[in-house]
Amino acid sequence: DIQMTQSPSSLSASVGDSVTLTCRSSQNITDYLNWFQQKPGTAPKLLIFGVSSLQSGVPSRFSGSGSGTDFTLTVSSLQPEDFATYYCMQSYRTPYTFGQGTKLGIK
């Protein structure tokens, strides 16, 4: 199975900051990398698919990059509603696998 590793596990930042989250896969997944945001008590929401394509309705302050095995999610100018847990997920091969998540908290 393809292992997904996210770093850091948690991160504190302030409103207006820019943050970058990292996700690494155990093997080449080309561009089959997706990012989700989850707030407590709610279902995850797709933010970015195919490494860098923004899901409809997602603000442009979210951006993704990378290829092969190393990927990043950048949130520029953090807003209060961005404080949440973020998961990466590979859809290159089943079983699809998720990273363990990065919890983004308010400093």
Next chain:
Amino acid sequence: QVQLVESGGGLVKPGGSLRLSCAASGFIFSDYYMTWIRQAPGKGLEWVAYISSSGFTIDYAHSVKGRFTISRDNTEKSLYLQMDSLRAEDTAVYYCAREGGRPDYWGQGTLVTVSS
């Protein structure tokens, strides 16, 4: 708009069975793969299974293979997950999601608790 509503969760004893349902609306159900994903309390996300639009292609996570069965009824626009031989480690919120190359729309989830 796309809507997915899960039902069927609850408390079940180890070794027991439960059938989850997911009612879909707002899109052409028969055009899409569908998937189940779960989240144990306080833990991360785990992909469980998916089924192709026709129902002919199915795959499972190793942890549930042989115990869970995914199915769909395109006429009823519904997705199902039959869960047998349940274990404590199957305790989780179970989400159904539309699979458009990735899980792009999710339901609100239904809680399954396996405990004696």
